[in-house]
Amino acid sequence: MSTDVTDKSPAAAPPGKGGGSASGGGLLQLVLDGLRRNMRQYGMLIALGLLVILFQVWTGGDLLLPRNVSNLVLQNSYILILAIGMMLVIIAGHIDLSVGSLTAFVGGFAAVLTVQHDVAWPVALVLCLIVGAVAGAAQGFLIAYFGIPSFIVTLAGMLIFRGLTEIFLEGQTLGPFPDGMQKMGNGFLPEAGPHTNYHNLTLLLGFAVLAFVVLQEVRDRKRQQEFSLEVVPRNLFLLKLVAIAAAVLTVTMLLASYRGAPIILIILGALVVGYGYIMRNAVFGRHIYAIGGNLPAAKLSGVKDKKVTFLVFLNMGVLAALAGLVVAARLNAASPKAGLSFELEAIASSFIGGASMSGGVGTVLGAIIGGLVLGVLNNGMNLLSVGTDWQQVIKGAALLIAVGFDVWNKRKSGS
Amino acid sequence: MAGPVLEMRSIVKTFPGVKALSDVTLTVRQGEVHAICGENGAGKSTLMKVLSGVHPHGSYEGDILFEGEVVQFKDIRASEQRGIVIIHQELALSPYLSLAENIFLGNEHAKGGFIDWRETLRHATELLRRVGLDDHPETRVTDIGVGKQQLVEIAKALSKKVKLLILDEPTAALNDEDSGKLLDLILELKKQGITSIIISHKLNEIRKVADSVTIIRDGHSIETLDVKSAETTEDRIISGMVGRDLDHRFPERTPHEAEKGAAPALEIRDWTVHHPIDQQRKVVDDVSIQVRRGEIVGIAGLMGAGRTELAMSVFGRSYGRHAGGTVLKDGKEIRTKTVAEAIGHGIAYVTEDRKHYGLNLIDTINRNISLTALAKVAKRGVVDEQEERQVSEGYRKSMNIKAPTVFEPVGKLSGGNQQKVVLSKWIFAGPDVLILDEPTRGIDVGAKFEIYTVIDQLAAQGKAVVFISSELPELLGMCDRIYTMAAGRLTGEFPRAEATQEVLMRQMTKDKEVTR
Numbered sequence: 008m009s010t011d012v013t014d015k016s017p018a019a020a021p022p023g024k025g026g027g028s029a030s031g032g033g034l035l036q037l038v039l040d041g042l043r044r045n046m047r048q049y050g051m052l053i054a055l056g057l058l059v060i061l062f063q064v065w066t067g068g069d070l071l072l073p074r075n076v077s078n079l080v081l082q083n084s085y086i087l088i089l090a091i092g093m094m095l096v097i098i099a100g101h102i103d104l105s106v107g108s109l110t111a112f113v114g115g116f117a118a119v120l121t122v123q124h125d126v127a128w129p130v131a132l133v134l135c136l137i138v139g140a141v142a143g144a145a146q147g148f149l150i151a152y153f154g155i156p157s158f159i160v161t162l163a164g165m166l167i168f169r170g171l172t173e174i175f176l177e178g179q180t181l182g183p184f185p186d187g188m189q190k191m192g193n194g195f196l197p198e199a200g201p202h203t204n205y206h207n208l209t210l211l212l213g214f215a216v217l218a219f220v221v222l223q224e225v226r227d228r229k230r231q232q233e234f235s236l237e238v239v240p241r242n243l244f245l246l247k248l249v250a251i252a253a254a255v256l257t258v259t260m261l262l263a264s265y266r267g268a269p270i271i272l273i274i275l276g277a278l279v280v281g282y283g284y285i286m287r288n289a290v291f292g293r294h295i296y297a298i299g300g301n302l303p304a305a306k307l308s309g310v311k312d313k314k315v316t317f318l319v320f321l322n323m324g325v326l327a328a329l330a331g332l333v334v335a336a337r338l339n340a341a342s343p344k345a346g347l348s349f350e351l352e353a354i355a356s357s358f359i360g361g362a363s364m365s366g367g368v369g370t371v372l373g374a375i376i377g378g379l380v381l382g383v384l385n386n387g388m389n390l391l392s393v394g395t396d397w398q399q400v401i402k403g404a405a406l407l408i409a410v411g412f413d414v415w416n417k418r419k420s421g422s
Numbered sequence: 423m424a425g426p427v428l429e430m431r432s433i434v435k436t437f438p439g440v441k442a443l444s445d446v447t448l449t450v451r452q453g454e455v456h457a458i459c460g461e462n463g464a465g466k467s468t469l470m471k472v473l474s475g476v477h478p479h480g481s482y483e484g485d486i487l488f489e490g491e492v493v494q495f496k497d498i499r500a501s502e503q504r505g506i507v508i509i510h511q512e513l514a515l516s517p518y519l520s521l522a523e524n525i526f527l528g529n530e531h532a533k534g535g536f537i538d539w540r541e542t543l544r545h546a547t548e549l550l551r552r553v554g555l556d557d558h559p560e561t562r563v564t565d566i567g568v569g570k571q572q573l574v575e576i577a578k579a580l581s582k583k584v585k586l587l588i589l590d591e592p593t594a595a596l597n598d599e600d601s602g603k604l605l606d607l608i609l610e611l612k613k614q615g616i617t618s619i620i621i622s623h624k625l626n627e628i629r630k631v632a633d634s635v636t637i638i639r640d641g642h643s644i645e646t647l648d649v650k651s652a653e654t655t656e657d658r659i660i661s662g663m664v665g666r667d668l669d670h671r672f673p674e675r676t677p678h679e680a681e682k683g684a685a686p687a688l689e690i691r692d693w694t695v696h697h698p699i700d701q702q703r704k705v706v707d708d709v710s711i712q713v714r715r716g717e718i719v720g721i722a723g724l725m726g727a728g729r730t731e732l733a734m735s736v737f738g739r740s741y742g743r744h745a746g747g748t749v750l751k752d753g754k755e756i757r758t759k760t761v762a763e764a765i766g767h768g769i770a771y772v773t774e775d776r777k778h779y780g781l782n783l784i785d786t787i788n789r790n791i792s793l794t795a796l797a798k799v800a801k802r803g804v805v806d807e808q809e810e811r812q813v814s815e816g817y818r819k820s821m822n823i824k825a826p827t828v829f830e831p832v833g834k835l836s837g838g839n840q841q842k843v844v845l846s847k848w849i850f851a852g853p854d855v856l857i858l859d860e861p862t863r864g865i866d867v868g869a870k871f872e873i874y875t876v877i878d879q880l881a882a883q884g885k886a887v888v889f890i891s892s893e894l895p896e897l898l899g900m901c902d903r904i905y906t907m908a909a910g911r912l913t914g915e916f917p918r919a920e921a922t923q924e925v926l927m928r929q930m931t932k933d934k935e936v937t938r
Contacts, residue, residue, distance in 0.1 A: 227808075234812045237827075288805045290796045297793055300782035307740060307779050308794040308847070309765045367784050 050412065051360060051376045058380060062387030069390050070383075073265035076258075081193065081337065083382035084271040085110065085330040087375055089353035090360070091282050092326035094374035097357050098286075099319045100299040100366030101157035105146065105164030106327040106353060110346035112168040113139055113331030118181035118341030121188065128188040136328050142168065143324015144317070151316035165350065173343040182340030192336030194270040205260070206267030213259025213268075216276075220251055271333060278326075283371045295319060300367030355402070356381055359409040380405065426487075427452040427617050428473075428586060433484035435465075435472055442468045443482070444641040450586070455608060455618045457632035457649070459625075460663055465641045466621050467511075470588050474508040475501040488586075505585030509575045509592065515563045522546035522559035525578045549577040553607055569600025576607065587611065588619045593627060599724075605631045625656040637662040663867065671867075672899035673875045685753030686712035687886035688769065688855040693747030695728075695735045705742055706732045707910040713855065713886040718877065720901035721890045722926050728910035729890045730774055733857045737771040738764045751855070765794065770853035772844055774860035774890070776837075780844040783833035787825060788814040790832050790843055795851040817846035822872060838869025845876060856880060857888040862896060874900060894923045906930050 062070045069075060089106050096103045113135050120131040146164050150157045183189070200207040224247070231238045239247070262268050286292035297305040298312045306312055330349070335341045360377025362369035381402060388398050428450040435443040443465045450456045458466050471477045473486065475495030486493050488504060495501040498508075515524045522542050531541040546559035553573040557566060563574065572592060579587055589608070593601040608618050608631050622628055628635055629649060637644040637659065644662055647654045695706040706728040713719040723729045734741035736749055738761030749758050751767050758764040764771070773779040781790050791814040792799055799810040814828040821842045825835060832843050841861065848856060858877065862870045877900065881887050891897050897904050904921050906914040906929035914929035 230808045231811075234808045236808065236811055236815065284804075288807060290800050290803050290805060293789065293793065293796055293805065296785060296789070297782055300784050301778070303779045304773075304781055305793070307737070307761060307771065307773060309738075309760075309762045310793070311760075311762065363784075367782065 050416075051373065051380065051409065054409070055376055055380050055383065058383050058387070062383060062390070066387060066390045070387055071261065073261050075386070075390070076261045077265050077269060079382055079386045080269050080272050080275075082386065083378060084269075084275055085333045085337075086349065086352045086356060086382070087275055087378045088278065088326055088330040088333065089349055090356035090374040090378040091278055091371055092323040093350075093353040094357045094360070094362060094369050094371055095282070095286070095295060095319050096157075096323050097354070097362040098299045098366060098369045099295050099316060100302065101150065101316070101319070102354065103146075103157065103161045103320065103323050104350050105142075105161040105168055106323065106330070107346040107349035107351070108165045108168035108172065109139065109142055109324065109327040110331035110334055110349055111172045111341075111343065112142070112175070113328040114335035114341040114345050115172045115175045115181070115343065117188070117332055117335055118184070119175060121185055122181050122183075128185045132188070132191075132332060135332055136325055139324040139326075139328020139331070140321055141324070143321040143327070146324070147317040147320025150320060151313040157320075169343075172345075176341060176343050178343055180340050180342040182338075184336055184339055188332070188336050189339055190270060190336075191274075192271065192333050192338075195267045196270065196273070198267070205263040206265075209263040209267040210259060212273075213255060213263065216259075217252055217255045220255065221248055224248060224251070274329075279371060279375055286371055291315070291318070296367055298366075352381060353378075355406050359406055361413070377409075380409070425452060426450060427489060429485075429487040430469070430473065431485045431487070433469065433472055433482055433486075435468055435477060435482040442641055443472070446484075446638065446641070446643045448636055448643060449646070450617060450619060451633075453612065453615055453617055454633040455612055455620060455631050457628040457635040458619060458621045458638060459628065459635060459659065460638035464638045464663075466638055467590060469638065470508055470590060470619070470621065473501070474498055474506055474588065476508075502582050505583055506588070507579040507582055507584040507586070508588040509572075509579060509590065511590045513568075513571050513575055515571055515574060517564040518562055520560045520562055521550065521555075521557060521566075521574055521577075524563055524574060525549060525559075525581050527578075529582060545581070546577075549580050550574075552580060553577045554603065567600070569596050569603065572596065572600070572604055573607065576611075584616060586617045586619065588621075590621045592620065593622070593624065601627070625659055628659070629656070635659060639663060660867065671871065671895070673871070673878045675878055675900070684714065685750070687715045687752060688713050688888070689750040689753075690732075690736055691748045691750065693732060693736065693749075694745045695731055695742040696745050698742045701743065704745075705910050706735060709747075709907070709910075709912045711888075711905055711912070713888055715854070715884045715886050716881055717903065718881050718887040718889055718901045720897035720904035721888065721907060722892075722894060722897055722904055722930055723890075723907035724892065724930055727907040727930065729907055730859055731910075732907075733771055733859055733888070733890060736764070737761060737769060737857065740771075765851060765853070768852070768854035769857070770794075770848040770851055770855070771857045772848050772859060772861060774863060776840050776844050780847075781832050781840060784831055786829045787818065787823065787832055787835075787843055788828040791817055791828075791847045791850055794847055798850070798852075813850065814846070817843075817850065821846050821876065836865075836869075838865035838872075841865055841869070841873060842876075845873065849876075849880070853885070855886045855888070857890070859890045860892065861889070862891070862893070870896075894926055897921075897926070898923065 059070065089110070093103060093106065116138055117131055117135050120126040120134060121128055126134075142164070146157075146160050149155050149160045196206070196208045196212070198206065198208075224244075228238055228244060238244070262272075286295065294305070294310045294312075294315045297308065297310050298315055302312060331346065334345055338345070356378035357369060357374050358364075358377065359380050360369065360373030360375070362373070384402055384405060385398065388401065393401075426449050428448070430446065430448040433443050433446045433448075434441070446465065446469055448458075448469070458469070460466050468477070472482050475498045478496045479494035486495075488506065493501075493504060495504075501508075516527065519527070525546050526542055531538045531545065543559050550557065550559060550573075553576050555570060555573050555577070557570065563571060566574075576587070587608075592604055596604065605627060608620065611618065620628075620632065632649045634646055635649050635654070636646045639662070647659070647662070689710075689712040691710050693706055693709045694704060697703040697705050709728070709732055711719070711721070721729045721732075731741050735744055736758055739759055740761065748755050750756065751769075756763075756767045758767065758769065777783060782793070788811060792805070792810050796805060799806050799813060811828060817823065818825065818828050823835070823839050823842045823846070825839065832840055835843065845861070861877070862873055865873070874896075877887060877889070889897065889901055898918070898921055901921075902918055904916050904918070904926060905912060906916075906926055908930050914926075916925065
């Protein structure tokens with residue numbers, strides 16, 4: 008295999024091809040080139056788009072009703088939160104099977120605090136996140152510093168946290184939660200301003216996001232020119248901006264014409280932007296890719312692999328706790344059976360979204376796209392009244408197709 | 423000698439977008455040892471894959487004649503049935519199975535689906551003897567050395583009634599002693615009527631065992647030379663490989679005048695390292711070396727001499743168990759217990775195994791170069807991507823890394839270009855001392871020269887360079903001073919003027935018997 012690659016490379020990589028060669032090729036050519044290079048990412052984005060269109064047609068337009076879009080976000084938020092953390096874990100070359108149990112455990116803990124002991128909900132919230140961090144840190148310690156494989160540690164964690172939840176809750180379902188906490192799972196941005204047919208704050212937020220994204224893109228492009236680096240040609244850049252604007256505005260209008268943006272969507276948005284930035288631009292994020300891609304090389308490059316691994320699991324614990332709070336708030340009760348098989352959905356989301364079993368590959372956005380593919384499948388099939396039996400079959404097939412496509416695509420390009 | 427046993431006529435093999443073989447013709451006579459040589463990426467391995475059916479019939483153009491008839495192999499099994507067996511560069515033995523089990527893997531002596539152990543062991547013993555091994559056939563592969571493993575591979579080939587044996591760089595991972603044994607075995611098999619094709623970089627090997635040599639360059643077969651003829655000198659073969667005469671294999675270099683006053687940039691005192699598993703064994707035994715700014719100091723030694731182990735142990739205790747010794751930088755003692763500390767003190771270690779220890783193959787050139795010194799392009803833990811890209815673009819141009827952009831995954835580059843990325847990465851880290859471990863291993867002659875030039879420039883900038891290599895001409899061409907190591911010990915130190923290949927080799931083999 009490796010000799011193959013070496014044999015081919017001299018011709019595949021022509022020497023010193025500099026300068027702005029891109030402008031001659033035509034816009035379509037450029038778009039196609041870009042698509043081919045980022046097949047995995049765009050492939051899933053396109054698949055998600057097709058899936059939305061398909062279900063939109065099959066459900067006679069029900070899928071994209073404002074009310075349903077709102078629901079879709081609320082239903083999938085906790086899987087998406089978990090998928091972000093799971094993506095980091097998988098990029099680092101590990102796996103975490105304990106997150107489903109940990110969400111249940113934290114939900115239970117929150118219920119015990121607020122319902123049984125009347126602890127103020129913001130305090131409970133912070134305590135819950137700390138519990139998640141401690142649980143993640145404990146597992147991370149065993150994995151990173153003690154050297155037990157993550158599969159084993161988190162499999163044990165899965166059993167332990169599930170058991171502890173049942174002990175804690177004595178097998179009972181506990182609820183309801185204080186109002187403030189319920190808002191986190193079910194709430195929307197408050198109404199404000201003059202009466203229009205739309206939700207004002209949501210519109211405002213949408214425009215703000217759009218402005219921010221466009222500004223960021225323009226700034227990036229300027230900086231690249233400053234450093235006299237190659238930039239995407241102008242027309243392609245404009246096309247990209249238009250596509251971004253269309254997507255942001257569509258979602259904004261859909262949400263604004265129902266009850267506005269769900270609070271959880273805002274939390275989720277912040278997480279995606281934050282973690283996306285960390286993985287791409289922070290030294291910490293780069294080190295995660297480095298240890299997942301080639302651990303010995305990363306060590307010899309001075310990367311503190313143990314510390315990075317430890318932090319990745321600590322982070323997963325915090326996100327699992329957040330997901331646990333959201334689930335509990337949304338159901339308005341903590342149940343010992345909450346979060347069942349969430350870990351598998353989060354793992355599936357990551358792999359659909361482009362992660363690799365051997366680590367080193369994947370993006371936060373990919374995890375979100377993967378999670379949305381599963382979410383749209385779930386929601387669409389629910390609208391069509393497909394039974395859960397067949398839903399599982401179809402979701403399994405989706406995972407196989409996504410990863411199968413990836414493998415096929417890689418083999419074709421010979422890498 | 424007899425007529426041809428194998429003829430490959432006008433072979434063309436294309437991969438998507440790349441023509442790996444454009445027109446290769448190869449004729450191998452019955453009973454000879456035929457060498458194939460060429461630069462990396464010339465198409466040698468691809469040619470052998472076509473021959474052995476790894477690339478099946480239909481995926482290439484041209485004809486293959488074996489024993490006078492046209493053959494069309496659909497897979498590697500089909501070629502093995504005809505008696506063509508290929509032994510790859512990376513050994514394909516299962517480490518936890520016994521020698522006997524490995525020899526007959528996929529080809530077991532069995533009755534009704536159950537293994538006939540008596541026959542297996544008898545036959546394995548016989549085959550092991552034939553290749554000169556007296557190990558028990560029930561020994562696990564992992565318990566014998568690399569050299570012996572190579573011989574087991576040959577025993578395995580013999581079990582398949584091999585007529586044409588193909589060896590792809592068989593001595594690349596072996597020390598001189600094991601290499602010698604292997605080459606003798608090839609000559610022995612030749613007497614028994616087995617024809618061999620040997621792919622090799624090492625010209626002295628070719629001279630020793632081969633009857634003829636075919637040179638391949640850029641997917642074309644250039645010429646076939648009779649090795650026994652007096653005109654076929656090493657330089658003659660090299661000029662065939664590179665298509666130009668090789669007058670200047672090393673950059674011109676003015677020898678360094680060591681300033682006697684200043685303390686050495688790096689000094690290692692009485693360094694001892696034990697084997698990570700076998701704690702009784704000293705892999706590095708009381709070694710002291712020093713290197714000054716602007717100086718290139720070589721460490722010569724055969725495989726197992728402890729050179730890499732010394733370097734890795736000093737560099738953040740990355741190998742074995744440290745059992746004594748100190749490191750001094752500019753005359754002051756420093757701690758190098760972790761890689762981060764070593765880097766912090768301005769030490770860089772460029773590994774001999776770039777694929778496993780040097781690069782993240784699935785990541786881009788850009789991110790590989792910046793990894794060790796991310797802080798240099800980051801503010802408060804956040805990487806400035808534009809600055810990072812500018813830095814790596816700079817190295818792509820100055821180091822002449824052949825890739826369209828810095829966003830190419832390094833796994834797709836050739837060996838020479840990968841090595842340039844590793845070097846860029848460590849130069850960007852801005853070290854005072856560079857330890858280069860076999861920096862030109864497995865890369866072609868043209869890229870070697872470029873790397874030598876870079877090393878020379880580094881020294882000229884006042885960096886201290888430790889140059890570890892097995893290739894003596896390279897050390898003699900580049901270094902101001904050369905240490906020799908054998909069996910974990912320092913056995914000699916020579917200024918450039920006093921060193922010759924013979925002198926160095928004597929020291930490199932010196933203490934072996936004594937320490938055992």
